[in-house]
Amino acid sequence: MFDSLKKKLQNIRSKFASNIEEAAAAQPEPQVAELPAGVEAKEPVPTPAAEPVPSAAEEAVEEGRQKPTFFERVKVLVRDREVLILEKDIEEPLFELEMVLLENDVALPVTDEIIARMRRDLVGRQRKIGASVDDLVVSTLRSALCGVLGEGLDLSRYIREHERPVKILFTGVNGTGKTTTVAKVGHYLQKNGFSVVIGAGDTFRAGAIEQIRTHADRLGIKTIQHQAGADPSAVLFDAVQYAKAHDIDVILADTAGRFHNRANLMNQLEKIRRVMKPDLVVYVDEAVAGNDAVIRADEFNKAVGTDAVVLTKADMDPKGGAAISVAHTVGKPILFLGTGQGYDDIMPFDPRVVVDELLGGEA
Numbered sequence: 045m046f047d048s049l050k051k052k053l054q055n056i057r058s059k060f061a062s063n064i065e066e067a068a069a070a071q072p073e074p075q076v077a078e079l080p081a082g083v084e085a086k087e088p089v090p091t092p093a094a095e096p097v098p099s100a101a102e103e104a105v106e107e108g109r110q111k112p113t114f115f116e117r118v119k120v121l122v123r124d125r126e127v128l129i130l131e132k133d134i135e136e137p138l139f140e141l142e143m144v145l146l147e148n149d150v151a152l153p154v155t156d157e158i159i160a161r162m163r164r165d166l167v168g169r170q171r172k173i174g175a176s177v178d179d180l181v182v183s184t185l186r187s188a189l190c191g192v193l194g195e196g197l198d199l200s201r202y203i204r205e206h207e208r209p210v211k212i213l214f215t216g217v218n219g220t221g222k223t224t225t226v227a228k229v230g231h232y233l234q235k236n237g238f239s240v241v242i243g244a245g246d247t248f249r250a251g252a253i254e255q256i257r258t259h260a261d262r263l264g265i266k267t268i269q270h271q272a273g274a275d276p277s278a279v280l281f282d283a284v285q286y287a288k289a290h291d292i293d294v295i296l297a298d299t300a301g302r303f304h305n306r307a308n309l310m311n312q313l314e315k316i317r318r319v320m321k322p323d324l325v326v327y328v329d330e331a332v333a334g335n336d337a338v339i340r341a342d343e344f345n346k347a348v349g350t351d352a353v354v355l356t357k358a359d360m361d362p363k364g365g366a367a368i369s370v371a372h373t374v375g376k377p378i379l380f381l382g383t384g385q386g387y388d389d390i391m392p393f394d395p396r397v398v399v400d401e402l403l404g405g406e407a
């Protein structure tokens with residue numbers, strides 16, 4: 045998963061680190077203040093003379109400019125040394141990072157945000173650094189990525205904290221994996237101790253009712269279904285009634301695939317919303333669709349609303365751009381990643397775990 049991006053990020057990490065190391069090497073060792081005889085310094089004590097740092101304003105005057113540049117010189121302690129990181133020291137790796145993110149389908153505004161955060165955290169304030177420059181780079185990259193990924197959404201916790209039955213409606217364009225996701229989420233919730241009923245809300249596509257029914261039967265989940273061609277609102281209304289009558293914790297509603305510009309199908313979805321009153325509308329798209337998935341998610345959110353996103357086929361996606369971009373673009377969390385065709389191939393989306401995966405281990 046996301047192997048191409050992972051590999052590229054590893055290269056970028058070492059570029060940042062070597063550029064910062066170079067900047068450190070080019071700067072003088074701090075001078076040690078004289079101490080009274082018999083007193084041993086535990087750490088080098090920089091004298092005032094050890095900070096011959098021209099202010100941004102002084103530099104600007106030297107260079108004939110009126111105002112200091114946006115990025116002022118700051119001090120960063122690297123391996124117990126004070127090092128100045130200038131914008132020029134990280135300009136090149138920052139540009140490379142920008143290119144890598146764009147090449148891997150990270151949306152432009154999201155790329156801009158990550159770059160701005162990196163710049164701000166590396167150049168913009170004083171930081172105490174631990175054992176290595178790489179730690180500094182990784183922690184900066186981690187917080188930049190976490191910043192755009194947001195908090196995520198823990199479905200089990202959401203269900204525990206809400207009135208039952210919790211009604212979840214799955215939407216999205218054709219063939220992205222909605223029905224498979226409904227089955228996987230049903231299985232996941234059962235494993236987490238919740239009772240589940242599935243509403244066969246795709247009455248439109250031939251074979252759709254049988255498809256979801258087959259999954260549900262395999263998993264031992266009750267399906268509420270009507271005839272092909274029936275009104276999906278009526279099916280899902282019945283599913284809600286069934287759940288209430290049988291003390292079921294969660295209703296998972298499958299729907300037919302549709303594009304946001306098909307007015308009649310979007311109206312049908314709107315009617316489903318009014319009748320079923322879902323607690324969560326979950327938009328499902330493929331991670332492999334990259335930027336297209338991000339744009340479609342945004343359009344669906346504007347058209348019928350979205351509370352969370354599931355990205356399927358992450359197992360087939362070397363880039364990871366959609367996973368990085370969608371939450372920030374749509375302003376809604378990613379709930380799960382689909383990671384294969386089996387019922388267990390679903391991963392709750394914890395931004396910290398995903399960022400650790402991107403920044404850790406071998407690609």
Ligand SMILES: Nc1nc2c(ncn2[C@@H]2O[C@H](COP(=O)(O)OP(=O)(O)OP(=O)(O)O)[C@@H](O)[C@H]2O)c(=O)[nH]1
Nearest residue numbers: 218219220221222223224301356357382383384385
């Ligand atoms: N590799 C992989 N394949 C997946 C994943 N999720 C779904 N699929 C496959 O994608 C194909 C389409 O899945 P469906 O669940 O039928 O998609 P859908 O969105 O319900 O399709 P429509 O109802 O026709 O709109 C199937 O072959 C699934 O096995 C995933 O996470 N990884």
Ligand SMILES: [Mg+2]
Nearest residue numbers: 222223246252
């Ligand atoms: Mg389907």
